[in-house]
Amino acid sequence: MGERTVQEINGKQPVFVTVYDKLYEMLTDGTYPVGKALPPEPKLAGLLDVSRETLRKALRLLEEDGLLQKVKGKGNFVMDLNKPMVSSLEKLGNPIHKCIQVPLDEEVEMEMHLQESGDYEHKLFKRESQTALAVDRWYRSNGKIVAYTLTLAPIETFTSLGLDLANKSAMLDFFENRVYELATRSHLKVKTTWVGRFISDRYVLNEDEELTLIHENLYTEDEFKLLIHNKHYIIPEACSIEINAT
Numbered sequence: 078m079g080e081r082t083v084q085e086i087n088g089k090q091p092v093f094v095t096v097y098d099k100l101y102e103m104l105t106d107g108t109y110p111v112g113k114a115l116p117p118e119p120k121l122a123g124l125l126d127v128s129r130e131t132l133r134k135a136l137r138l139l140e141e142d143g144l145l146q147k148v149k150g151k152g153n154f155v156m157d158l159n160k161p162m163v164s165s166l167e168k169l170g171n172p173i174h175k176c177i178q179v180p181l182d183e184e185v186e187m188e189m190h191l192q193e194s195g196d197y198e199h200k201l202f203k204r205e206s207q208t209a210l211a212v213d214r215w216y217r218s219n220g221k222i223v224a225y226t227l228t229l230a231p232i233e234t235f236t237s238l239g240l241d242l243a244n245k246s247a248m249l250d251f252f253e254n255r256v257y258e259l260a261t262r263s264h265l266k267v268k269t270t271w272v273g274r275f276i277s278d279r280y281v282l283n284e285d286e287e288l289t290l291i292h293e294n295l296y297t298e299d300e301f302k303l304l305i306h307n308k309h310y311i312i313p314e315a316c317s318i319e320i321n322a323t
Contacts, residue, residue, distance in 0.1 A: 093134035096127055100135055104144050104155055114152040115145070146178070148314055149286075165319040166265060169257045172291045172309050173226060179218040179315045186215040187249050188279075189242065191232070198229065202303050206231035210242070212252060215280060223315040225282050228252060230305040252305070260295040260304055267291050267318060270310070282310055289316045 103109055115121055115136075122132045136153055139145045145153045166175060174181070194202070194209045202209075212228035235242060238259075240251060269287040282288060293307040 092127060093131045093138070096125055096131060096135035097138050099125065100139060101144065104139070105158070109155050111155050111157045114154050117152065146314065165321050167321055169260055169263055169295075171253055171257060172265070172293060172307075173216055173224050173311070174253075176289075176291070176309075176311060176316050176318050177216070177218075177224060178317045179223060181223075182217040182220065184217075185249060185253065186217075187245065187252075188213045189245075189248065191242075194231070198231070201229065201306055202231045204231060204233075206233060208232040210235065212248075213279070214249075214252065218315065222280055222282055224309065224311045225280070226252075226310070227308045228305055231303070234304050256295055256305055259297065261298050262296050264294045264296075265291060272310075283312050287313065289313050289318070291318075 109115055116124065118129055118132060118136075122129045125132065136145060136147075140147055140153070144156055144158065146156050147153050166172060189210060189212045192209055192211055194206050198209045199205055208231075210228075210230050210232060212226075212230075214226040214228070215222050216224040216226075240248065242248060268290050270290045271287055289311045291307075291309040291311070293309065295304045295307075296302060297304060
């Protein structure tokens with residue numbers, strides 16, 4: 078079990094740890110190939126001669142250790158341990174593309190609108206900007222929405238760069254790529270939220286389970302000059318976050 082400390086009970090390891098070890102062996106020796114789903118839980122519990130609760134404990138540990146990915150409504154899929162490590166968050170770059178572990182559809186749906194800045198925007202931007210640009214972006218995998226980003230930015234960010242707000246493709250490229258080339262630093266905060274039903278008026282991302290939420294502020298060399306503020310909402314089953322600290 079890698080570095081996991083096994084808690085012993087009366088001199089014996091818990092049954093779910095034994096199940097973990099057995100499944101680990103089956104996953105790594107190819108009994109259940111990479112990319113394929115394990116048998117349904119009732120069948121798998123029967124094959125291993127354990128209760129479903131015991132099996133679920135072992136499956137949760139395997140998921141934590143990166144050997145399985147649970148896909149809601151579809152099952153537990155075997156992950157590739159030899160797959161290159163995901164892009165990490167200690168370098169500037171779009172967290173959506175760094176953290177999502179499923180193939181994203183090429184098209185990103187985007188809507189933009191101007192709004193009057195209020196007290197929240199003034200505090201966020203640290204300037205008395207009269208107008209803010211609000212941007213919604215939806216990301217899909219095989220047609221299913223797996224992430225949503227809300228962007229807020231002072232209008233001065235775009236006027237100073239000479240960006241044409243009517244050029245939708247150029248604006249999308251700015252939010253997805255160019256802003257990370259212009260920024261000199263970012264501040265990220267990761268948490269969970271239950272607001273999947275309410276994050277946008279158009280779609281429900283995930284109404285019954287928590288979402289991973291990444292707050293992101295992008296700055297220029299002037300520490301107090303905010304370029305844009307992003308709130309990235311990602312369904313947990315599609316998200317993996319890596320940070321390499323030195």
